[in-house]
Amino acid sequence: MNEAEVPPVTAAILVIGDEILSGRTKDKNIGHIAERLTEVGIDLKEVRVVPDEEDEIVAALNALRVKFDYVFTTGGIGPTHDDITADAVAKAFGVGIDVDPRARDMLLEYIAEKDLNEARLRMARIPFGASLVVNPVSKAPGFNIGNVYVMAGVPRIMHAMLEAIIPTLRTGVPMLSRTVLANAKEGDIAAPLGDIAKRNRDVIIGSYPFLGETGPNTNIVVRSRSEARVEAVAALVAEMLVAVGAAKVS
Amino acid sequence: MNEAEVPPVTAAILVIGDEILSGRTKDKNIGHIAERLTEVGIDLKEVRVVPDEEDEIVAALNALRVKFDYVFTTGGIGPTHDDITADAVAKAFGVGIDVDPRARDMLLEYIAEKDLNEARLRMARIPFGASLVVNPVSKAPGFNIGNVYVMAGVPRIMHAMLEAIIPTLRTGVPMLSRTVLANAKEGDIAAPLGDIAKRNRDVIIGSYPFLGETGPNTNIVVRSRSEARVEAVAALVAEMLVAVGAAKVS
Numbered sequence: 001m002n003e004a005e006v007p008p009v010t011a012a013i014l015v016i017g018d019e020i021l022s023g024r025t026k027d028k029n030i031g032h033i034a035e036r037l038t039e040v041g042i043d044l045k046e047v048r049v050v051p052d053e054e055d056e057i058v059a060a061l062n063a064l065r066v067k068f069d070y071v072f073t074t075g076g077i078g079p080t081h082d083d084i085t086a087d088a089v090a091k092a093f094g095v096g097i098d099v100d101p102r103a104r105d106m107l108l109e110y111i112a113e114k115d116l117n118e119a120r121l122r123m124a125r126i127p128f129g130a131s132l133v134v135n136p137v138s139k140a141p142g143f144n145i146g147n148v149y150v151m152a153g154v155p156r157i158m159h160a161m162l163e164a165i166i167p168t169l170r171t172g173v174p175m176l177s178r179t180v181l182a183n184a185k186e187g188d189i190a191a192p193l194g195d196i197a198k199r200n201r202d203v204i205i206g207s208y209p210f211l212g213e214t215g216p217n218t219n220i221v222v223r224s225r226s227e228a229r230v231e232a233v234a235a236l237v238a239e240m241l242v243a244v245g246a247a248k249v250s
Numbered sequence: 251m252n253e254a255e256v257p258p259v260t261a262a263i264l265v266i267g268d269e270i271l272s273g274r275t276k277d278k279n280i281g282h283i284a285e286r287l288t289e290v291g292i293d294l295k296e297v298r299v300v301p302d303e304e305d306e307i308v309a310a311l312n313a314l315r316v317k318f319d320y321v322f323t324t325g326g327i328g329p330t331h332d333d334i335t336a337d338a339v340a341k342a343f344g345v346g347i348d349v350d351p352r353a354r355d356m357l358l359e360y361i362a363e364k365d366l367n368e369a370r371l372r373m374a375r376i377p378f379g380a381s382l383v384v385n386p387v388s389k390a391p392g393f394n395i396g397n398v399y400v401m402a403g404v405p406r407i408m409h410a411m412l413e414a415i416i417p418t419l420r421t422g423v424p425m426l427s428r429t430v431l432a433n434a435k436e437g438d439i440a441a442p443l444g445d446i447a448k449r450n451r452d453v454i455i456g457s458y459p460f461l462g463e464t465g466p467n468t469n470i471v472v473r474s475r476s477e478a479r480v481e482a483v484a485a486l487v488a489e490m491l492v493a494v495g496a497a498k499v500s
Contacts, residue, residue, distance in 0.1 A: 018456055021294045022425065023285030024471065025458070030299070035273030044271045049297035079437040080457035081444035119440030154459060175272065187329040190369030194331035206268055207330035208275070209404065221274065
């Protein structure tokens with residue numbers, strides 16, 4: 001199959017955590033997951049951040065899991081009272097939940113049996129029918145049920161879990177991108193850029209203004225699953241920039 | 251009124267932008283808005299990130315604006331073909347949109363009339379009935395319609411717009427927080443912490459593990475609109491930490 005025949009694979013992220021909504025913790029997971037999914041050809045189409053409230057988690061999860069091929073959650077799988085993600089996911093799927101012997105064994109690789117108190121055992125509570133996602137950092141596993149992947153919120157642990165998950169996913173043809181630095185103000189090139197976009201609807205052209213050292217500047221990003229099309233349209237953009245008198249640096 | 255009698259004011263953020271979902275741009279706006287809203291007593295309850303697709307923007311905006319007191323959007327109000335936020339907002343509200351003379355005048359403060367081409371005039375397209383949000387950085391305004399505030403995606407401009415908006419908002423009693431460094435692993439204090447949470451349901455207690463210089467550690471965050479209750483429950487947490495043998499540093 002060539003890239004046009006492979007159906008796109010879509011995903012959403014559900015970030016669970018009061019600490020993100022209060023601004024106390026600045027999320028670093030969304031950007032990382034977005035980048036990795038893009039690299040393997042999965043299109044991230046939506047992100048939601050919800051508080052540590054069961055009803056909100058259940059509602060968001062059920063909205064996202066029917067709409068996208070995969071949903072990745074982060075946060076709320078620790079040992080404390082505010083860690084309610086596993087229970088909320090079980091509720092969303094309408095399944096039971098209990099301490100999973102496989103998960104308990106994983107915890108015992110890291111935690112001495114005498115320290116495996118009731119709170120820590122909460123981290124082994126896994127919805128019925130889920131498979132486990134290994135956690136090479138601190139052992140307490142994530143899990144996968146249906147098309148939902150439940151990961152830790154601590155970035156280092158989440159990164160490791162995501163790398164364990166990715167090889168198991170159906171992936172698509174990666175979306176490729178080429179960035180052309182316009183050396184022009186966005187408003188000076190918007191019309192010819194819009195013309196290029198109109199004539200090349202099979203590629204996605206984004207225009208991203210930023211304040212550079214020499215004043216307002218713009219990055220033009222051309223995206224497609226076809227390398228040939230990315231290169232061809234990036235070349236059109238570069239030619240346009242020369243034609244309107246903007247220097248081209250790519 | 252004391253803090254118990256003031257109804258909470260709620261908000262959501264809608265981030266509009268393919269560049270966030272592709273991972274190319276790491277969002278810095280969510281954390282900033284979250285922090286500022288918390289400071290002024292507005293509870294951020296949900297965040298969504300959607301692509302530059304009209305149907306998705308309209309659907310997310312209509313879901314959020316009926317559910318929360320305020321919705322803040324970022325991104326998609328520039329001069330290029332991929333800037334479709336203003337049109338999507340007009341569609342969500344079922345109102346028309348056209349170049350607004352007030353917005354055009356603002357643009358002319360920054361852009362010479364000869365440079366005010368059709369593309370730049372797009373930045374003056376404002377839904378009918380909206381009021382403008384000033385942009386002291388580059389003049390192209392945001393706007394407010396109903397309970398929705400439309401802001402730029404460039405952080406420096408967004409910050410300035412948000413500061414212009416905040417004094418016009420109904421605000422609540424700020425949620426106060428006190429962080430107690432546990433000097434303990436989360437799993438060692440989860441049970442007594444859960445007991446404190448159960449006996450003090452009027453405050454929110456969050457437990458945030460992190461990898462410190464001396465190994466796994468935990469921040470306990472106590473939140474309430476009542477300073478007295480924050481201090482009282484933070485003191486209970488500190489006492490508990492001493493009782494279980496964890497050092498207390500606050």
